[in-house]
Amino acid sequence: MILITGGAYQGKTAFAAGLLGISPEDIADGRVCTPEEALSAGCINSFHALVRRLPEPVLFTEELCRRNAGAVVIMDEIGCGIVPMEKSERVWRENTGRCGCIIASRSDTVVRLVCGIPSVIKGELP
Amino acid sequence: MTILVTGGSKCGKSSFAERILEGFPGRKIYIATMQPFGEDAIEAIERHRRMRAGKGFETVERYTDMGSAVLPEGCAVLLECMGNLCANEMFSGEGCADPAERIITGIRSLAERTAELVIVTNQVGSDGIAYPEGTADYIRVLGLINAGISAFADSVIECVYGIPLVLKGDMPC
Numbered sequence: 480m481i482l483i484t485g486g487a488y489q490g491k492t493a494f495a496a497g498l499l500g501i502s503p504e505d506i507a508d509g510r511v512c513t514p515e516e517a518l519s520a521g522c523i524n525s526f527h528a529l530v531r532r533l534p535e536p537v538l539f540t541e542e543l544c545r546r547n548a549g550a551v552v553i554m555d556e557i558g559c560g561i562v563p564m565e566k567s568e569r570v571w572r573e574n575t576g577r578c579g580c581i582i583a584s585r586s587d588t589v590v591r592l593v594c595g596i597p598s599v600i601k602g603e604l605p
Numbered sequence: 606m607t608i609l610v611t612g613g614s615k616c617g618k619s620s621f622a623e624r625i626l627e628g629f630p631g632r633k634i635y636i637a638t639m640q641p642f643g644e645d646a647i648e649a650i651e652r653h654r655r656m657r658a659g660k661g662f663e664t665v666e667r668y669t670d671m672g673s674a675v676l677p678e679g680c681a682v683l684l685e686c687m688g689n690l691c692a693n694e695m696f697s698g699e700g701c702a703d704p705a706e707r708i709i710t711g712i713r714s715l716a717e718r719t720a721e722l723v724i725v726t727n728q729v730g731s732d733g734i735a736y737p738e739g740t741a742d743y744i745r746v747l748g749l750i751n752a753g754i755s756a757f758a759d760s761v762i763e764c765v766y767g768i769p770l771v772l773k774g775d776m777p778c
Contacts, residue, residue: 484766486731556765558613560732561740569645576615579766591765600768 480544480586481551481605484579490595491553492524498597498604499551509554514539518546526554526582527575540578544585552582556591607716608723608777609754612764613731619653621762621769622683622723623660625777629721632680635662636671638690640697653685668693671711682719684712687726687754691747696739705746709753716757726751728763 481499483491495501507520509529517523523543530536543550558576563569583589589601610622626633635657641647657664662683667674671690676682684690687708694704701707716722730744755761760774769776 482766556613558616559728559730560613560734561729561736561744562614573615576613576766580615580617583766583768589766589768600765600770 480548480582482579482582482586482589482601483551483553483592484556484583484589485592486559487555489592490597491555491592493595494590494592494597495522495524495551495553501551518543520547520550522551522553524553526552526578527557530554530575530578531571536574536578537581540581544581548585552586554579554582606721606760606777607712607754607758608721608760608762608774609726609751609758610723610762610764610769611726611728611751611772613728616764617767617769618725618727618764619656619685620767621764622685622725623657623662625723626681626683626721627660627778629681631720632677633660633662634676634680634682635664636674636682636684637664637666638668638684638686638693640668640689640693669698671708672714674711674715676715676718678718679720681721681723682715683723683725684715685725687724687750688729688747691750692743695743695746705749705753708750712754713757724754724758726754 483495485491501522505521507516507523509523509525514533517529533539558572563572587602588604590597591600608625610618612618639646639650641650690708691704694701694708730748755773760777761772763770763772
C-alpha cells in the first residue's frame with residue numbers, strides 16, 4: 480500500500496498521476512464511489528471524504544488494508560485546525576485521523592506533499 | 606531532555622509520547638490538563654486512561670499553573686496536552702494577562718525539575734477558517750507557546766498519521 484497525504488490542494492493527485500503513473504480510470508473518488516469500488520480500485524482519491532460517508536470507517540479501513548493491500552490511497556490531512564463545534568464534524572475528523580494512522584502503518588511508502596513538494600516520510604518510492 | 610510532540614487530531618501523538626518514556630527507570634508522572642467537562646472530554650479522558658493502563662504512569666490532574674506543580678525528584682513527566690492547558694489558562698477561572706508567557710515559564714520550570722519532560726501539543730492554525738476573536742486569540746497564543754517551547758526543547762517531533770517526523774534535534778526513540 481502507498482499513502483499520499485498532505486493538506487488540500489497540495490499536489491497529491493498530480494503526484495500520484497505523474498510519479499506513480501496512475502491513470503484516471505484506476506481512480507475511485509472517495510466523494511462519490513461505493514465502498515465496494517474502493518475495495519477493488521488501484522487508487523482511492525479523497526479517502527477522507529469516503530470516511531465521512533461510512534457507518535464504520537475504522538472497520539472498513541482495516542478491511543481495505545486486507546483486501547486491497549496494493550492500493551494507492553490519497554487523503555487530506557484534516558486534523559490541524561480548531562476542534563469543530565458540530566459533533567458530526569468532530570467524529571469525522573477523529574475517524575479520519577484513526578483511519579489515516581491505520582493506512583500509514585500498513586503502507587510500505589508514505590508521501591506527504593506541501594506546496595507540491597513531496598517528502599517521503601516512510602519507506603521509499605517504488 | 607525536553608521533547609515537544611505536535612501534530613493534528615488523532616495522529617498518534619499520545620502513543621508516540623508514551624513510547625518515548627517506555628524504558629524510563631524512575632517515576633513517571635502523567636500531568637493531565639483536560640478538565641472533565643462534557644461528554645467528549647469524559648470519553649477522551651477514559652480512552653487515554655485505557656491507553657496508559659499498565660505503562661507505569663502516576664496520573665496528576667493539573668489544569669493551570671505548571672510552575673507550581675510539586676514533583677518527585679528525578680522523575681519523568683508527560684504533559685498532555687498543551688491545547689487544553691492553553692485554553693484553561695485563557696478561559697477558565699480568573700484568566701491571566703499573558704497566558705503564553707505564564708505557560709512557557711511554567712514549562713521551563715518543569716524542564717529544570719525533571720529528568721525527562723515530554724509535552725504533547727496541537728497544531729490548530731491550519732484550517733484557514735476566520736474565527737471570532739476568542740478563538741482567533743487562542744490560535745495565536747498556542748502558536749506562540751509552541752514556538753516558545755520549541756526554542757529551548759531538545760527535540761521537536763511532528764506526527765503525521767502515526768509517522769513521527771523530526772523537526773528539531775534527534776528522534777528520541
